[in-house]
Amino acid sequence: MKNFKDTLRIGVLRSFLELKQFMRQRESLVFTLLFPVILLFIFGSVFQDTIAPGVTFSQYFVAGMIASGLVNTGFQQLAITIPMERDDGTLKRLRGTPMSVTSYFIGKALLVTILMIIQTALLLFFGSVVFDLNLPSDSQLWWNFTWLVILGSACSTVLGIAFSVVPKSGRGASAVVSPIVIILQFFSGVFFVFTSLPDWMQQFAAIFPLKWLTQGMRSVFLPDDFATQEVAQSWEIGKTAIVLLIWLIVGLFIAIRTFKWSRE
Amino acid sequence: MSTNPAIQVRGLVKKYGDKTAVAGIDLTVEQGEIFALLGPNGAGKTTTVEILEGYRSANSGEIKVLGFDPATKGSAAQKWRNKIGIVLQSANDAADLTVIETVSHFANYFDNPKGTHHVINAVGLSDKENSKTRQLSGGQRRRLDVALGIIGSPELLFLDEPTTGFDPEARRSFWDLIRTLKSEGTTILLTTHYLDEAQELADRVGVINNGKIIEIAPPTTLGGRNNAPAKVIWLENGVNKEILTTNPTDEVIKLNKQFNGPIPELQVLRPNLEEIYLRMIGELK
Numbered sequence: 204m205k206n207f208k209d210t211l212r213i214g215v216l217r218s219f220l221e222l223k224q225f226m227r228q229r230e231s232l233v234f235t236l237l238f239p240v241i242l243l244f245i246f247g248s249v250f251q252d253t254i255a256p257g258v259t260f261s262q263y264f265v266a267g268m269i270a271s272g273l274v275n276t277g278f279q280q281l282a283i284t285i286p287m288e289r290d291d292g293t294l295k296r297l298r299g300t301p302m303s304v305t306s307y308f309i310g311k312a313l314l315v316t317i318l319m320i321i322q323t324a325l326l327l328f329f330g331s332v333v334f335d336l337n338l339p340s341d342s343q344l345w346w347n348f349t350w351l352v353i354l355g356s357a358c359s360t361v362l363g364i365a366f367s368v369v370p371k372s373g374r375g376a377s378a379v380v381s382p383i384v385i386i387l388q389f390f391s392g393v394f395f396v397f398t399s400l401p402d403w404m405q406q407f408a409a410i411f412p413l414k415w416l417t418q419g420m421r422s423v424f425l426p427d428d429f430a431t432q433e434v435a436q437s438w439e440i441g442k443t444a445i446v447l448l449i450w451l452i453v454g455l456f457i458a459i460r461t462f463k464w465s466r467e
Numbered sequence: 468m469s470t471n472p473a474i475q476v477r478g479l480v481k482k483y484g485d486k487t488a489v490a491g492i493d494l495t496v497e498q499g500e501i502f503a504l505l506g507p508n509g510a511g512k513t514t515t516v517e518i519l520e521g522y523r524s525a526n527s528g529e530i531k532v533l534g535f536d537p538a539t540k541g542s543a544a545q546k547w548r549n550k551i552g553i554v555l556q557s558a559n560d561a562a563d564l565t566v567i568e569t570v571s572h573f574a575n576y577f578d579n580p581k582g583t584h585h586v587i588n589a590v591g592l593s594d595k596e597n598s599k600t601r602q603l604s605g606g607q608r609r610r611l612d613v614a615l616g617i618i619g620s621p622e623l624l625f626l627d628e629p630t631t632g633f634d635p636e637a638r639r640s641f642w643d644l645i646r647t648l649k650s651e652g653t654t655i656l657l658t659t660h661y662l663d664e665a666q667e668l669a670d671r672v673g674v675i676n677n678g679k680i681i682e683i684a685p686p687t688t689l690g691g692r693n694n695a696p697a698k699v700i701w702l703e704n705g706v707n708k709e710i711l712t713t714n715p716t717d718e719v720i721k722l723n724k725q726f727n728g729p730i731p732e733l734q735v736l737r738p739n740l741e742e743i744y745l746r747m748i749g750e751l752k
Contacts (some may be wrong), residue, residue, distance in 0.1 A: 206542065212575075213575055213576065216572065216575055220564070220568070220572050223563075223564065223568070224561075224563045224564060227563040228563060288560070291558065291559040291560045291562075292555060292557065292558030292559060292560045293558075293560035293561070295522070295555060295558070296553075296555060296558055296560055296615065298522065299520060299521075299522070299548065299551075299553035299555070300548060300573065300576040300577070300619070301545045301546070301548040301549045301576050301577060301578075301619075302576045303542075303545060465522070
């Protein structure tokens with residue numbers, strides 16, 4: 204039990220340390236944390252029409268941006284920074300100490316959670332102040348929002364760790380990871396109304412968690428009757444939970460099995 | 468107090484594909500000793516040390532580091548890591564953290580950490596405590612690495628080429644730090660390119676080449692250095708004269724008689740460690 208407590212304590216300490224490092228890097232601050240807010244500002248300013256009675260494009264877009272924020276702070280950030288940590292000696296040094304790999308994972312997961320909370324708060328704040336975003340009034344919707352964020356962050360974290368073995372070097376990591384994320388965002392209906400995308404694109408996107416996360420977020424931020432305009436004429440909340448859970452379990456399994464401290 | 472050796476290695480072999488990096492090494496490092504591993508690049512130094520540190524696994528051989536097989540995984544290995552300190556060859560991590568943030572954070576990982584300020588002071592970084600790591604010079608960065616290696620009060624410290632890039636002054640003060648650690652009872656395994664460093668610090672030196680240990684001896688007797696022919700040099704009739712002899716004492720007495728007094732510009736030179744070493748690894752005939 205003492206062991207578990209220590210593992211957790213060191214994980215928490217690691218997340219504080221990582222947060223400190225994150226906040227001190229201007230690039231990560233701008234491109235990971237503020238980028239979705241910048242995109243919201245651009246898209247919200249360009250597309251000012253409504254896509255359905257009472258539903259502005261920015262309302263639709265905020266839902267997508269919160270979902271893809273989960274992919275940015277988790278998957279993208281980890282799949283880029285972990286290879287960098289492998290190159291600059293961070294992981295090798297940690298490997299030589301009594302710190303356990305579980306503490307390292309806990310540190311990463313908490314970092315993603317903290318960043319996610321900051322980013323979502325920023326999006327909601329700017330959305331409501333600048334684009335008159337309607338926040339849900341129903342407590343059931345806030346509950347859905349909460350578990351979507353938690354499950355989405357967890358999924359995004361484990362997949363980021365799992366994917367971190369793919370880039371050959373820290374320097375090349377963002378060239379490998381960023382296009383995947385951007386393509387996934389286009390296919391998953393973050394930048395466009397999902398139902399206006401070609402069928403094959405919709406079906407391809409339905410394999411990955413981002414499509415389900417954006418759809419889940421739409422169920423929170425768009426009026427309930429908008430559900431009829433979704434592909435399945437419903438929000439498919441249960442199915443979303445199942446898809447995310449499957450990805451979480453598969454991702455966790457792969458992350459644990461393939462995680463590498465060093466390149467060789 | 469047990470008298471088990473800190474490191475005991477028998478028949479260590481490591482292959483990468485069909486290339487043999489370490490071809491059967493035997494090595495014993497006693498507790499409290501400073502042992503230097505010397506060898507050219509690619510000789511198998513770092514591979515050997517990384518196996519002892521638990522970073523790599525051996526193909527065969529018996530390895531005990533503080534009585535423990537470093538290839539073991541799980542919580543037993545974590546306990547073992549409490550007792551060892553590792554200073555890696557090169558690292559650029561923690562660039563955005565200050566010296567004190569980094570050292571005090573790493574102290575959390577160990578059961579019996581030394582005091583953060585004490586360690587920072589010991590490596591001579593007190594006036595850089597609040598500097599970001601990226602602002603440190605190469606030598607200061609290395610001293611931070613050492614601080615992170617010793618923060619956990621290790622019984623055994625691995626130093627992989629610790630003074631590469633140091634200026635002579637920084638190297639001297641680093642040597643003093645290592646001597647202090649030794650006086651506190653820390654066992655140290657050092658790899659280095661610098662012969663003078665091995666000579667200054669090591670109780671024993673192991674020379675490794677092509678994955679094999681060629682010789683293990685104290686620096687003063689390595690390669691038969693103590694018995695090797697010495698060069699006697701003096702000035703006679705305005706000309707430098709020299710003679711190579713296995714018995715320089717007799718030669719000096721002879722010259723002393725010949726000059727009937729002091730021998731002008733007398734020098735007696737033993738081959739230095741570098742010459743001995745280069746001869747051993749076949750670089751110097």
